[in-house]
Amino acid sequence: MSATIKSVAEHAGVSIKTVSRVINNEGTVKPDTLAKVQAAIDELNYKPNKAARDLAGRDNYVLGYVYDNPNAYYIIDMQKGILNECRANGYELLIHPCDASSRDIIQEILGMVDSARLAGLILSPPLSEMPEVLSALDDKGVRYVRILSGSEALENSPPCVLVNDFQAAYQITEHLIQQGHRDIGFIAGEKQHNSTIERQKGFAAALAAHDLPQHPEFVIEGTYSFGTGVESIEKLLTLPKKPSAVFACNDEIAAGALFGARMRGVDVPETLAIAGFENSPFSRQTFPPLTTASQPTDQIAQRATSTLIQSLKARKLGNDKQTIPAHVFVPELVVRESTNRS
Amino acid sequence: MSATIKSVAEHAGVSIKTVSRVINNEGTVKPDTLAKVQAAIDELNYKPNKAARDLAGRDNYVLGYVYDNPNAYYIIDMQKGILNECRANGYELLIHPCDASSRDIIQEILGMVDSARLAGLILSPPLSEMPEVLSALDDKGVRYVRILSGSEALENSPPCVLVNDFQAAYQITEHLIQQGHRDIGFIAGEKQHNSTIERQKGFAAALAAHDLPQHPEFVIEGTYSFGTGVESIEKLLTLPKKPSAVFACNDEIAAGALFGARMRGVDVPETLAIAGFENSPFSRQTFPPLTTASQPTDQIAQRATSTLIQSLKARKLGNDKQTIPAHVFVPELVVRESTNRS
DNA sequence: AGAAGGAATGACAACGCTGTCATTTGACTC
């Protein structure tokens, strides 16, 4: 059906191998030969057969994105960013949603890497933070890049991209303080997630920096879900001394908190200010819209992918020991009506 | 690294080809040979190399999902359903978000099919409703399954799975009428989408069936977006005669309408009832939660995928002319507080 | 017991590409 490398070679009057060199940008082809080959490729509308490349070559142009995250907006943005970078570099993407709490999650991932001969994996939280998964991948020699919460990568760690949740949470909290709030509640996501930990640290640090007391009873543990928001606000608003503002660990919790406040007839932001985190689309669609921290998920994903591809290339060229510096993203404060008592 | 078919063959004391027969369930293997081979496969933890299969075989175990849809929840559910079926049948999935309005969308899709040697494509709206895309695929002989709005498939059409938007919209409208509403607004999505057309027809049919007048000024055209909801409600609420209920073409529009109503201080559902469509997660997360029609997106996707795989098998066996009957899904009415003036 | 014929199995080429290594080309030196 479609043109093969052989037909291109004949068309251009060169050997198959030379065409292969052109396709792979090996750089050792004379300019006019290159032009001839390019012309033939264009004319025949030739596309390399991925299966054949994968089979013949050492390296395989397929990346995998493994995730367990109920947040549809996050996943879609991740996919978008990854795909952008994949397309630019001739890679394909296999997606693999999974259940991180499943007993044989490791076998599942390893099996997938094996059967699809993946070149590398992109890992986002919570999978990127599970030591047993990482060490299984290390043992097998599977390349991967991690996206995770933090501000500094460990020495000699596998490549990663960081999101500075601490700083962003600090800023959000500081914004609430500047609005005059002194009693600020905190609603946490899953407490084993780094993002939760970092955000809570940022929150506490901002309070401390402004000499405000920490109220343990103002900190509610939960999950990254709407339901947690609803329930937590219930708890906070029935306290003898109530907070006047709440920082929710993500927008979904914040939306739940907003819902809960409304059910109890509490006005937002007049009586209670609510801030979220993530800048997901619905932070703009609640009433009132949510103050939040904007996390450029697609850019983070794209950066992670380019980092992975870079590390793959480094390995191919043999300089495997080279460490790729981790890029750090800092989510930006976005102020909207939910905290704006003007 | 990983075991090859050859090692399995040696381990089991049979030929490579026999192992291949086992892997592919060809059924012409004696039970005890089969058991021996299976044991060897399990013991060596052998996984067939996809690239090699794709290269050697006629058929390729990779499906593609091409979509252009801003609705993250919809896409994630689609992916989930497709992947379920893919895994059950040993297929891989390549996802390809794209811009349906792009000039060379057809070349883009064809190129993707070519270079990844896709076995078949899954198409959801709006791509599944674009004649130029479909005929390009037909010309190229690319197999695909469509998901689209309707209640009956055309004769001899390529395989598809239908969603009966008409009937669901009829039910929602009837529900509003039963709540005592006589002046009901309608906010449409993109008017070229079949789903919009069918939902509007269902709406009109229900009004007619209950001898209610059609108010053209109550019908607002827009897009499937939050913004449309906000703007449309503005238009409807400034009419000399206002509707007492609104049927929005999807949940996102409905959420926007709710937002708009709230901005104008209009109580929902007391003064204005609002219904959406889709049962996306945030229809449960607005205040008050939205009445809607539940569309089992992941099941629809799974069904579409199994239909595609079935049609692929049929072609392989030569009985290509066999038409696979289209399955019809009817979204179910879900009543929540946004229309419930009790 | 031998023939016949279908079921089960195997040998081998082929799929389209890349890696290795050999060969050719051409620029430069003396």
Next chain:
DNA sequence: GAGTCAAATGACAGCGTTGTCATTCCTTCT
């Protein structure tokens, strides 16, 4: 103008599977 050497190109095997066709093994029938 012959010699040198790097750059450019090519010939060929091999990646792990499946398709084709040949072969072997049974079962059944005469």
